[in-house]
Amino acid sequence: MKRVAIVGMGFAGLQAARGLAGRGLELVLLDRNNYHLFTALLYQVATASVEPESIVYPIREITRRWPDTRFRMTNVLSIDLDRRDLHTPQGAIGYDYLVLAPGSVTNFLSMPSVTEHAFPLKDLSDASSLRNHVLRAFEDAAQEPDASRREGLLTFVVVGGGPTGVEYAGALAELVRWELRKDHPRLSDEEVRIILLEALDRLLVAFPERLSEYALQRLKGMGIDVLLNSRVVRASKDRVHLEDGSAIGTRTLVWTAGIRAEPLAASLPGASGPGGTILVEPDLTLPGHSEVYVVGDAAYVEQDGRRLPQMAPVAIQEGQYCARAILARERGEDIGPFQYRDRGMMAVVGRGKAVATILGISFGGFVAWLIWIALHLVLLIGFRNRLVVLINWASDYLLFDRKLRIITSVPPPPTSGGLSADRSRQGS
Numbered sequence: 001m002k003r004v005a006i007v008g009m010g011f012a013g014l015q016a017a018r019g020l021a022g023r024g025l026e027l028v029l030l031d032r033n034n035y036h037l038f039t040a041l042l043y044q045v046a047t048a049s050v051e052p053e054s055i056v057y058p059i060r061e062i063t064r065r066w067p068d069t070r071f072r073m074t075n076v077l078s079i080d081l082d083r084r085d086l087h088t089p090q091g092a093i094g095y096d097y098l099v100l101a102p103g104s105v106t107n108f109l110s111m112p113s114v115t116e117h118a119f120p121l122k123d124l125s126d127a128s129s130l131r132n133h134v135l136r137a138f139e140d141a142a143q144e145p146d147a148s149r150r151e152g153l154l155t156f157v158v159v160g161g162g163p164t165g166v167e168y169a170g171a172l173a174e175l176v177r178w179e180l181r182k183d184h185p186r187l188s189d190e191e192v193r194i195i196l197l198e199a200l201d202r203l204l205v206a207f208p209e210r211l212s213e214y215a216l217q218r219l220k221g222m223g224i225d226v227l228l229n230s231r232v233v234r235a236s237k238d239r240v241h242l243e244d245g246s247a248i249g250t251r252t253l254v255w256t257a258g259i260r261a262e263p264l265a266a267s268l269p270g271a272s273g274p275g276g277t278i279l280v281e282p283d284l285t286l287p288g289h290s291e292v293y294v295v296g297d298a299a300y301v302e303q304d305g306r307r308l309p310q311m312a313p314v315a316i317q318e319g320q321y322c323a324r325a326i327l328a329r330e331r332g333e334d335i336g337p338f339q340y341r342d343r344g345m346m347a348v349v350g351r352g353k354a355v356a357t358i359l360g361i362s363f364g365g366f367v368a369w370l371i372w373i374a375l376h377l378v379l380l381i382g383f384r385n386r387l388v389v390l391i392n393w394a395s396d397y398l399l400f401d402r403k404l405r406i407i408t409s410v411p412p413p414p415t416s417g418g419l420s421a422d423r424s425r426q427g428s
């Protein structure tokens, strides 16, 4: 039995595995996490709208009934293409076919100060850390007598006017408006600022201009300061510096301005595209290694002269294609090059509104939002997850109630010296 190793159980890897399971091949599935993550709702975890557990699904649960399939939770460190081996901390794993779907990581655009001080929003722990940090900033501000320090705590800067930045900024404005305001009545509304920075001259560049303008007006209407043509060049613990020489005082810098291929993919030999992506053949194989498929965010694929976006539908179709291609090769057939079928894209812009281009039709508003809701409920894996998310959404949208405003990680307590000093003051 030939062995197919699949690295990464995100959107692309999972689809490849689904297409290959039970088809006479041995499957070895590898991921550093033991769950599949539904990234589209990460911003809702970060804004206390849904629980982290409801946007993930255990890989072992998905795969446990698949024949000849093993899952290994491990970090793939490197690939020996000549020997057809994957190297992991637990040893080497051989393969006949390799599907490489390790996705991408945050790209801080070679700015070490931003890497050090910004909050990324790429995985589950990022979203939970960001939620904790924002809630904590309000708690600290409520006890901060100094107005300028309070201003830094209550200024939230989001960098990147793509779907993630727009969705996060909108959801943060709602969290502040409907919940944190009530939780902290002593803080004045004027003190809270949410700023969205975009280096280009419009938001949501992948959407038609009309929808970019719609999103801009929506966010402004929600009280968000949107600064276009504003490029970040540096950051410190309490400040972000822009290219034009200005600076904004903030303790919260959220970075959604770019991604690059996961370093494992970027370490492969051969030509690379923007952000370390791998230039693949039209059939998604690695040049010179027809047994290796590179799919999802890690691959650079062009179609009709345009680069395919690093989005879930592209990753899903690429994963499905490479499963079909491998099965066809085993039958001695060739299914031809990969063809992406673009069914559209969507982004939420605050409560009850979204922008969408679906099958070539572009529109924004409540109907787009309803379609977004329905689509994301269908795409979430697991009945329980759908139910929990639906209950949270209903409570959030109908009752303006987000009960998930909990801080799950707190800074370490003061040293024993500090504690005894406090105690002695209390006792005196």
Ligand SMILES: Cc1cc2nc3c(=O)[nH]c(=O)nc-3n(C[C@H](O)[C@H](O)[C@H](O)COP(=O)(O)OP(=O)(O)OC[C@H]3O[C@@H](n4cnc5c(N)ncnc54)[C@H](O)[C@@H]3O)c2cc1C
Pocket (backbone or CB within 6 Å): 007, 008, 009, 010, 011, 012, 013, 030, 031, 032, 033, 035, 036, 037, 039, 040, 041, 042, 043, 074, 075, 076, 077, 101, 102, 103, 104, 121, 122, 123, 163, 164, 262, 264, 295, 296, 297, 298, 310, 311, 312, 313, 315
């Ligand atoms: C906040 C956010 C919101 C998004 N919203 C949307 C959206 O609304 N719509 C949309 O279409 N797209 C969205 N995207 C983009 C979408 O998530 C990606 O395009 C998609 O996940 C790419 O799929 P993939 O399979 O290539 O990678 P991923 O889904 O990222 O999966 C990669 C997997 O590989 C594993 N892995 C990586 N390296 C290793 C290693 N060395 N060893 C072992 N395992 C490894 C990871 O743990 C992960 O499970 C969003 C992305 C983010 C970050």
